[in-house]
Amino acid sequence: LPPIRNPLGCQVVALNATVDQTRMSIPQDEFDRSLRQLALISQAVQARLAARLDVGGEKLFLVDDRGQIVPPITALAAIASLAFRAYGGGTIAVPVNMPTILEEIAARYGGAVERTRVDLQDVMATAARGDVIMAADGSGNLVFPQLHPGADGMFALAKLLEFLVTQGVSLSQVIAELPPYYVAERRVSCPWEFKGTVMRLLNQQFKPPRSAQVDGTKIEIGRKDWVLVLPDPDEPYFRIFAESDSAPQAQDLAEKYARIVEGLQH
16 A cells, blocks of 8 residues: 555555465455454544555455444445546446445436446446446445456555545545445355246246346335345355345345245245
8 A cells, every 4th residue: 555655645554565475365354353453553543544455456445534444335335425426427337236325326416326247247347338437346346447447456545535635525424424224135055956946936926027137136125125136156055135224124124035035945
């Protein structure tokens, strides 16, 4: 991160800036611990923003000016809001499992949301289109196709700093203006040979509109309630995503459809 200091006029406190080129990954618990340490240090030095990149430099993780770790989906929503303001609208690309607040945010600024498959390659392919101003997958990968249509943590951080400075806001202020969202996720084991049967029975039972079927089976239940049942492409399980008006409702929805998926295997 120190190289961004001079071009952007930032005062940077570098932590663990030396890269171990022999280390290709970090265990999740170690990464989470380092992020919590970053938040504590951020509070101690009263930083306006703190950032952590993954080992590959593709994913960006943030701590706001109050020293709070920003969940990746919240970071996506906040940066999308800033991008819509900066570009006066435009289109962002996000996977179909991201919350509907992104459409609400887009509507505020005359923007639009293009839904992709739950796959980073599809997100990046959509970002390559000329009308997309930003793309993200909700797990820390952010794409600004003005540079190139790939996830780039350093460039995403530079764009975030640019947005915050030119719009005269702090990250915590942007987050405070976001609509609330409540999502839940579950995994359900399923032998490979039953995956196709489960998907067929789900579509027969719930008859979701074809226009909503970008990836997996998405069941829209109410104004904001939905469930996405997604077979994992590499492992023998389903991922169940749900959104509702409260955290308990989202959890109940995910649990309900997890039980349905389990029942359809027998």
